[in-house]
Amino acid sequence: MALIVQKxxxxxxxxxxxxxxxxxxVARTVARGNQVVLVVSAMGKETxxxxxxxxxxxxxxxxxxxxxxxxxxxxxxxxxxxMALHDQGLRAESFTGGQAGFVTDANHQNAKxxxxxxxxLRQALAxxxxxxxAGAQGLSDHGDVTxxxxxxxxxxxxxxxxxxxxxxxxxYTDVSGVFSADPRLVPVARKMATVSxxxxxxxxxxxCPKPAMRSVEFARSYNVPLHVRSAxxxxxxxxxxxxxxxxxxxxxxxxxxxxxxxxxxxxxxxxRPGVAGTLFRTLADRGVNVDxxxxxxxxxGLTDISFxxxxxxxxxxxxATRAALGDLGAREVTGDADMAKVSIVGxxxxxxxxxxxxxxxxxxxxxxxxxxxxxxxxxxxxxxRRGQLEAAVGTLHTxxxxxx
Amino acid sequence: MALIVQKxxxxxxxxxxxxxxxxxxVARTVARGNQVVLVVSAMGKETxxxxxxxxxxxxxxxxxxxxxxxxxxxxxxxxxxxMALHDQGLRAESFTGGQAGFVTDANHQNAKxxxxxxxxLRQALAxxxxxxxAGAQGLSDHGDVTxxxxxxxxxxxxxxxxxxxxxxxxxYTDVSGVFSADPRLVPVARKMATVSxxxxxxxxxxxCPKPAMRSVEFARSYNVPLHVRSAxxxxxxxxxxxxxxxxxxxxxxxxxxxxxxxxxxxxxxxxRPGVAGTLFRTLADRGVNVDxxxxxxxxxGLTDISFxxxxxxxxxxxxATRAALGDLGAREVTGDADMAKVSIVGxxxxxxxxxxxxxxxxxxxxxxxxxxxxxxxxxxxxxxRRGQLEAAVGTLHTxxxxxx
Numbered sequence: 001m002a003l004i005v006q007k008x009x010x011x012x013x014x015x016x017x018x019x020x021x022x023x024x025x026v027a028r029t030v031a032r033g034n035q036v037v038l039v040v041s042a043m044g045k046e047t048x049x050x051x052x053x054x055x056x057x058x059x060x061x062x063x064x065x066x067x068x069x070x071x072x073x074x075x076x077x078x079x080x081x082x083m084a085l086h087d088q089g090l091r092a093e094s095f096t097g098g099q100a101g102f103v104t105d106a107n108h109q110n111a112k113x114x115x116x117x118x119x120x121l122r123q124a125l126a127x128x129x130x131x132x133x134a135g136a137q138g139l140s141d142h143g144d145v146t147x148x149x150x151x152x153x154x155x156x157x158x159x160x161x162x163x164x165x166x167x168x169x170x171x172y173t174d175v176s177g178v179f180s181a182d183p184r185l186v187p188v189a190r191k192m193a194t195v196s197x198x199x200x201x202x203x204x205x206x207x208c209p210k211p212a213m214r215s216v217e218f219a220r221s222y223n224v225p226l227h228v229r230s231a232x233x234x235x236x237x238x239x240x241x242x243x244x245x246x247x248x249x250x251x252x253x254x255x256x257x258x259x260x261x262x263x264x265x266x267x268x269x270x271x272r273p274g275v276a277g278t279l280f281r282t283l284a285d286r287g288v289n290v291d292x293x294x295x296x297x298x299x300x301g302l303t304d305i306s307f308x309x310x311x312x313x314x315x316x317x318x319x320a321t322r323a324a325l326g327d328l329g330a331r332e333v334t335g336d337a338d339m340a341k342v343s344i345v346g347x348x349x350x351x352x353x354x355x356x357x358x359x360x361x362x363x364x365x366x367x368x369x370x371x372x373x374x375x376x377x378x379x380x381x382x383x384x385r386r387g388q389l390e391a392a393v394g395t396l397h398t399x400x401x402x403x404x
Numbered sequence: 405m406a407l408i409v410q411k412x413x414x415x416x417x418x419x420x421x422x423x424x425x426x427x428x429x430v431a432r433t434v435a436r437g438n439q440v441v442l443v444v445s446a447m448g449k450e451t452x453x454x455x456x457x458x459x460x461x462x463x464x465x466x467x468x469x470x471x472x473x474x475x476x477x478x479x480x481x482x483x484x485x486x487m488a489l490h491d492q493g494l495r496a497e498s499f500t501g502g503q504a505g506f507v508t509d510a511n512h513q514n515a516k517x518x519x520x521x522x523x524x525l526r527q528a529l530a531x532x533x534x535x536x537x538a539g540a541q542g543l544s545d546h547g548d549v550t551x552x553x554x555x556x557x558x559x560x561x562x563x564x565x566x567x568x569x570x571x572x573x574x575x576y577t578d579v580s581g582v583f584s585a586d587p588r589l590v591p592v593a594r595k596m597a598t599v600s601x602x603x604x605x606x607x608x609x610x611x612c613p614k615p616a617m618r619s620v621e622f623a624r625s626y627n628v629p630l631h632v633r634s635a636x637x638x639x640x641x642x643x644x645x646x647x648x649x650x651x652x653x654x655x656x657x658x659x660x661x662x663x664x665x666x667x668x669x670x671x672x673x674x675x676r677p678g679v680a681g682t683l684f685r686t687l688a689d690r691g692v693n694v695d696x697x698x699x700x701x702x703x704x705g706l707t708d709i710s711f712x713x714x715x716x717x718x719x720x721x722x723x724a725t726r727a728a729l730g731d732l733g734a735r736e737v738t739g740d741a742d743m744a745k746v747s748i749v750g751x752x753x754x755x756x757x758x759x760x761x762x763x764x765x766x767x768x769x770x771x772x773x774x775x776x777x778x779x780x781x782x783x784x785x786x787x788x789r790r791g792q793l794e795a796a797v798g799t800l801h802t803x804x805x806x807x808x
Contacts, residue, residue: 016457016460016461019461020462021460023462053420053480053484054483054484054487055488056420057420057423057424057484057488058424058427058484058487058488058490059491060487060489060490061487061489061704062486062487062490064498065483065484065486065487065490065496065498065694066483066487066496068479068482068483068486068498068500069479069480069483069484069487071479072476072477072479072480072483073476075472075476076454076457076473076476076477078472079458079469079470079472079473079476080457080458080461080469080473082466082469082472083458083461083462083464083466083469083473084461084464085466086460086462086464086469087462087463087468092469093469094468094469094472096472099547099548120547143503143524145500162507217467220631239669247705298609302750325469392471
């Protein structure tokens with residue numbers, strides 16, 4: 001008998017038929033002798049609809065009230081999922097994040113878990129019940145409802161799996177696992193049987209949309225085995241674990257991409273201490289999450305810094321950087337909104353020094369110019385023109401022998 | 405400066421425009437130097453939509469889960485109302501029933517308030533905030549979410565007004581007050597300036613749909629002044645208070661009606677102790693709320709009992725009564741689903757012995773046959789054929805001088 005935490009995302013519980021199908025699958029899992037704890041996201045597009053309602057009603061975006069609003073979607077979902085489980089003959093009970101024991105900080109819209117007291121869930125399990133927990137929510141010390149942010153249901157599931165000592169945390173979604181590249185761009189992409197936490201972290205950091213990066217970090221920290229799989233086909237998906245000898249140590253296991261980057265270059269900057277600090281403090285104060293930063297070799301006391309920012313922050317970032325031109329003592333600021341990033345990821349890269357060179361060569365052969373480069377021990381990323389992205393991903397997928 | 409509890413029903417907050425209008429009105433009330441606590445129902449048809457979702461998903465109707473589901477509608481509403489108040493420059497905070505301090509029994513779907521701890525709301529008021537409380541909900545001792553039932557937002561508002569020592573509890577709705585008869589049936593019905601708790605209780609018990617009867621009982625118990633008024637025209641409505649010398653002591657102040665009655669008669673019943681108990685226990689066990697009961701004079705050791713039940717319970721009640729025929733030692737059970745009830749209400753009736761006779765005469769003159777009669781000190785009700793109801797209401801409204 002295993003204890004399994006199963007998380008179902010919004011599309012997995014998108015309508016009445018889907019909820020019934022999920023309940024049938026849970027019943028089968030229980031019938032095989034397992035204990036199950038469910039974590040459920042808001043149904044389908046519910047969260048978007050709640051955001052639209054808020055926009056229709058008011059300009060105010062108070063974090064406390066936004067959290068109260070958005071978390072109502074998950075509460076609605078857990079109640080009907082519990083009812084569907086009753087129909088399957090299971091004893092199920094729904095729980096809000098607060099009822100499930102999630103205590104968070106008061107950082108509304110993006111709260112962090114501060115404590116998790118699972119006594120009530122343990123008791124429900126001991127009574128033979130299936131707890132159904134609302135994802136991505138908790139209560140602050142003040143008793144205010146908090147939202148863990150988009151993708152927070154994955155974090156809820158991983159945290160529960162850790163706290164309850166579950167054997168596995170299954171993240172059910174609308175894809176059948178983690179792929180070597182986005183199958184929409186690369187039809188010959190293959191589903192991985194296993195991937196290490198470190199590799200998946202690099203992948204989610206460079207554009208792989210699921211699971212949420214924060215939940216992978218959490219799972220890595222506490223060594224919670226993840227199984228990313230489909231709630232539509234129910235076939236086995238991708239296991240995410242600590243790296244071990246059973247895993248293939250390929251140099252490159254995946255090609256990821258991110259289409260939403262803009263590049264800004266500050267030229268003729270005085271190459272003295274503090275200049276970079278001034279520049280990026282300016283952007284941080286505006287809430288811009290700078291992604292890649294590259295500083296060119298100093299040339300006669302002057303230097304160039306290029307960095308990328310998310311597309312939605314591009315205009316504001318360019319303006320802020322231009323306004324700081326005097327403070328920075330720089331000559332010129334240029335920007336290009338039309339960039340993208342392609343990355344290769346693989347643990348084997350650590351012991352295979354020729355990987356980066358092969359990447360650059362493959363791109364060059366395909367006529368793709370590299371604008372910026374950044375690396376980690378198990379990843380190499382290149383910023384390129386957005387129009388060449390699809391070609392770049394396909395080229396690298398082939399070059400590193402990943403095509404099915 | 406007054407402390408005012410304002411309750412807004414579903415139609416009053418039915419869409420974004422309505423919510424903004426409510427927020428503007430609250431801002432005006434605050435600008436006049438008042439403290440305001442809001443109680444808000446689910447938006448428009450939200451509760452019905454949640455019930456439909458439950459019906460689509462599952463046959464299960466577990467009370468705990470239904471409460472979790474339905475109360476999510478009020479939580480959604482309070483969050484967006486709070487945001488709209490922010491837009492008006494007010495400091496507002498939304499509260500679930502549990503956060504507002506409502507402790508209830510665990511009788512899901514129809515929970516009763518067991519305790520109300522308003523420390524948190526008092527603190528919010530002291531900080532100059534406008535608390536926005538989700539109507540009709542609380543937490544049980546076990547920490548489960550509970551629903552006070554349909555119309556429960558009125559009860560929430562009255563309970564808060566009592567606990568906070570508010571000067572008035574304003575119940576905003578889609579009608580402009582309490583009328584001497586349903587204006588849809590009687591175009592010359594008049595809005596009352598005042599009505600006593602006792603009179604309004606008799607009116608709500610005999611078909612006047614708003615406010616919810618339970619809230620009127622609560623307000624009477626604790627002498628909480630109510631003001632029933634419109635959230636569409638904002639004009640002064642009807643004050644509900646203890647009877648006092650300033651009120652007109654008319655014999656009849658209103659004609660109420662209820663279209664949804666069925667009548668069942670058990671004939672040839674042995675007139676011995678315990679028979680009535682057996683009969684109504686049978687119905688109570690099926691959850692049927694019997695309304696009016698009339699036992700005819702015993703005739704040669706046998707008696708007839710007639711009673712009315714809500715239309716939706718009529719078929720089941722008739723069947724149950726027929727099945728009990730043998731146990732009851734009765735001769736026959738007959739039923740008529742097509743009945744209605746018309747009532748006259750007025751405190752002055754207590755000291756005006758001719759009122760009931762005038763009612764019967766007026767109905768007779770209009771050719772309306774009376775099937776059953778029941779009375780209280782300040783009310784007389786007649787069961788008649790449903791097809792004659794509208795004529796009966798109009799006739800009585802005129803006969804007792806209530807026409808505008």
